[in-house]
Structure formats: structure tokens, C-alpha cells
Amino acid sequence: MGVAIRAAGEADRELVVGLLDAAFQDDPVSAWVFPDAEHRRSTHPLLVAAFTDIVLAAGRIDVTEDGTACALWMSVPAGAQDQDEDGPAQLRAAVDPENARVELIGRLTADIHPAGRAHAYLWMIAAAPGRQGEGLGTALMASALDRCDREGLPAYLEASSARSRKLYERLGFELLGGPLDLPDGPRMWPMWRDPRG
Template sequence: MIVVTPAEPGDLAAAASVLAEAFVDDPVTGTLLGGRGHDRPARARHLFVGLLRPVIADGTVDVARRAGEDDVLGVAIWEAPDAVTTIARLTAQLPSFWRACGPDNLWRALVTKRAVDRYRPRLPHWYLQEIGVAEAARGQGVGGALLDARLATVDGQDAGAYLESSTERNRRLYRRHGFVDGVPVRGIPAAPVTMWRAPASERVGRPARLTV
């Protein structure tokens, strides 16, 4: 049985390692990691430490484990509709981002974030920033359990949810959870596709299309 709970501060290292393993060869994330191929996993861990550390305390990072076990099998980073990202909060993570991207790719990471943010919906929504599953646990329903857990909260608030996906395989999973395809995000490698899940009160018949 897969159990999903909000991440605790003590989960930071394990959660970062799971996401690093899942995204080290991702067509978008991979372009942001500086250095040679052999140190990419370490750089990816630095990247996700920087992304995770400031938001774990918000209660919007979910981790999946087998019941009664400690190993983290999957991680999802969500941003709530009322989330506020301050400059001070981002600046505090610069050492981690520097170790991950290096001086050459840190600017590329900022350009990528700006490109992605231009496609975010105008209306309030939950944003699935990242979701990843440890290689040994893939195909066992971990990703679906992570989505189900947070989407129950989203539906309880009658809110929309939004994400971008770089692969067709992942988009099939998201479609099964009520997301519909939007448009490619131009200006970054692999042009990930936006996906939108309408609020529960609007999901009658075919889900509503996303307007950005």
C-alpha cells in the first residue's frame, strides 16, 4: 500500500535524491545542469534541494512511501493558489542553484522560468511544479497516488490545477486524472505542453480548455 503524506524537513535529502534521479535526463531540466555528464546527478540533487527547502514548510510537498516503511518512493512539489515567492526566499537558495547550474546555466534557468511563467493561467490555481518517482518504484502506482492525494484537496477547494509535461507518457497519466492538453511552451527546449484540470464544479462532460 502506498501512503502519501506532507513532507517533513527531515525528508529533504531523500526527496531531492528521488527528484534528481527522475529528472537528471529530462529534456528541460537537463539543459540547466552544468558540468560534465558524470557529475550531473550531484548537480541535480543541488537543484532540487534549492527548490524543496523553502517550500517543505508550506505543506505543499508530498512524499510517497510504502505503509510501514521509511524510504521515499515519490515526491510532488505543488504551489498553492495563494503562494507568495519572495526575492529573499529565492536568494537564500542561490548557493544550491549555483552548484547545480554553474555560472553559464544559471541565467538559462532564469530565462526558462520566465518563459514557463508566461503560460501560467490568470485565474487562481494549484500548480504542480515537479513530480518524480524513484526508478525502482516506477510502474507501481506511486505517481498516481501522489496525484490522487493532492487533487483531493484541490477538489475540496473547487480549484483548478495546472502543470507542464515534457513527455507523452506522463501526459497519459495526467489525462487519466482529469487534465487536458493545452499548448506547447515556446522558448525552452523540448517545448513542454501545458495541461489544465478544471475545478470540480466545472468538470461536467469534457473538461474545460485552458485559457492563458
């Protein structure tokens, strides 16, 4: 595809936060977590900044060389459970203390996260709004999935829209169990991909 991809570092933090915020402002799950659009505009950047900091510290962020797309990955060891029971509550306290949905989304996704096998977990992937549909997300995914295949590592994610679910299916992901229906909100699809080769 000709898309150059590199691992992001601390110097890329603001770039990554900006990409995630712009790409997910109108995402169905983000709109459910922050139903008021004005509040979402001011608070959503704090949430994606917290996610970025977590992954910079303990995972891997891939970014296109031109800075128009990124993907946040965490490595989950074999047998790992939700290791930080207080994580969702701490996130809520740091980002939006009055908003129970910030904590709830963390607990609900942790409840459906597969345990047992080591895997790579795609936390978020984003392309700048003006660059969506150009294959940047596919290039980021292909690079990471090639890494997974070389390492014999499965990959897991939760698709937050029907459109993204179709993309992940084209990349070899399959539904893992039933969907997650957020209370009075949208549906998320847990998806799994076994390594190839």
C-alpha cells in the same frame, strides 16, 4: 490503490532531494538545462534541493509512506503574477551562476503560468527509478486532486514529456494554450484541470 501518503516535513528534505534528483537526471528538460551529463550529475542535485527548500517553506510536499515517491505543490492565490521577478536570477546565482538556462527555464515557465484564478501548482512529481510504472505517481496525484476537488480548486502543471502528458490527461488535465518549446530543446505542455464534484 493502497498507497499511504503523508505530508513531508523538514526531516524528509534529503529523501525528497534524492528522489527528485534520481527521477529527473535523464528527464528531457533537465538534460536541456544541464546538457553536459557529468555537470548535470554534480549540479542537478543543487537545483532540486533549492526547489525542495522553496516548497517546504511555502507549499506542500506529499510523500508515499514508504519514501519511494513525492510530489511538490504550491498554492497560487487568485490574481497572482510572478511575484518574484528576481527569483530565477537568484536561483541561477545559487545553483549554477554560469548557466543561463537555469534562469531561463524559470522565466519561460513563469511567462506561461496562468494568472487570475487561484490554483494548486504541481511543481514536480517523482518516483524512485526502480518504482516507476507502479502507480505511485497516480496515487500521489489522486490524493492531491481529491484535495483540490474538495476545496473547489483547479490544478496546473507543465508536463515535461509526452509520457507524463498522457498520464495527466487520464487524470482530467487538458492542454492550456500551446506548448512551450525550449530554445533548441524539448517541448513542455502547460495543462489545467478544473475541480470536479
